Amino acid sequence: MYKLYLLFVLCPIGILKANFEIYNHLQSNVFLQYNGEGYLFPYPNQCYEILDVFAQHASNLTLCSILNARPITVCERCVEQYVKFRDKYQELLNTTVNGTSCRSVFISHDRLNAVQEYHDNILSVWNKGKCNGCFDWNHGIPSLKNSTISFHKMFNDTMKCIVDNMYPQNNDVCNRCMQSYLQLDEFYKSLSSDSIGVDSVCMDIVDSMNATHSIWSKSLNCCKLRRTPEIVFLCCAGIISLLPLIYYMTVRFCGPIRDLPNVLKQSRFKQSFLRSVDNRSD
Structure with a gap:
């Protein structure tokens, strides 16, 4: 009888204790969620491992992009880092653990x-x-184009x-390197x-060509070799464009029309107009 009494008294106490422990556990999780330090149902560790990598x-x-910003060699020197970055992001998007998508956890989940x-x-x-x-x-594996x-x-x-x-005291660098420079420029075009390449050519190549143009034209001043033919061309074009004006001015002031009688200088329109007036008066 005594044992039955103890069993009757202790069982409810055990049940209450178990319920109290469950309540404390849930309350602790809710508290963590409220403070932003955790979640009621934690996300898969594998997703966090992928995110960490x-x-x-x-x-x-x-880091690689910043260190290779000038001169620009980002594309060729950072391609290995880019491939790893790209592949790991795709893994993050496509991995699902126990029905939970890592994409749904980290992508477009909040503002x-x-x-x-x-x-x-x-x-x-x-x-x-x-x-x-x-x-x-x-x-997906890169290799340099030909x-x-x-x-x-x-x-x-x-x-x-x-x-x-260029050294020492060599002023003939423009003539000696002209052929190499022109071949490089034509190949770049x-x-x-569009012959410019700003919107389609790899930036490493664009920056190298821009640097070459700057050295050739500004540092070496090699473009002066092209100035003489350009000046001759511009002078010829100017003279040709002035020829019609010279011709009409010559005809206007030096032609035989100045020596003709005034009656011959009248236009046909004026003669026709006067003739029609005379016919009406008759």
Whole structure:
């Protein structure tokens, strides 16, 4: 009888204790959620592991882009970091753990949308530089295009020619390197349909060509070799454009029409008008 009494008394106490522990656990989770330090149902650890690696790749690509900003060599020197950054982001989008998509956890989940915003901002630098245009992409693996390799070879040959012939006290660098420079310039123009390449050519190539133009025209002042033919052409064009004016001025002031009687100088329209007036008066 005594044992039955103890069982009757202790069982409700045990049940109440268990319910109290469950309540405390739920209350603790709700408290964490309220403070923004956790969630009632935590997200999969695998998603956070992928996010951590993605953040490292994003940091590496950003660092590489900044360090290669001048002269611009971002495309070729940072392509390895870009591929890792791109692939890890795709893994983050496509991974699902126990029915929970990592994309739904980190992408477009709130107004801040930090992961998406940082991804787009970093990627915009790569896309703005048309960096994919430097490479052939075989199943997502980059390799330098033949045109990129050819340009760099011609660029290096031109710069070597300039350096070798600029010193000491050598003023003939323009004549010696003119052919190399013109070949490089023509090849660069062939890379783009608009002959400028700002909107289609890889930025590494554009920056190298801009630097070459600046050295050739400003530092070496080699464009003066083209000025004489241009001046001759402009003078000839000016003289030809003045010939019609000279002709009409000559006819106007020096022609035989000045010696004709006034009656012959009257226009046909005036003669016809006077004739019609005379006919009406008759």
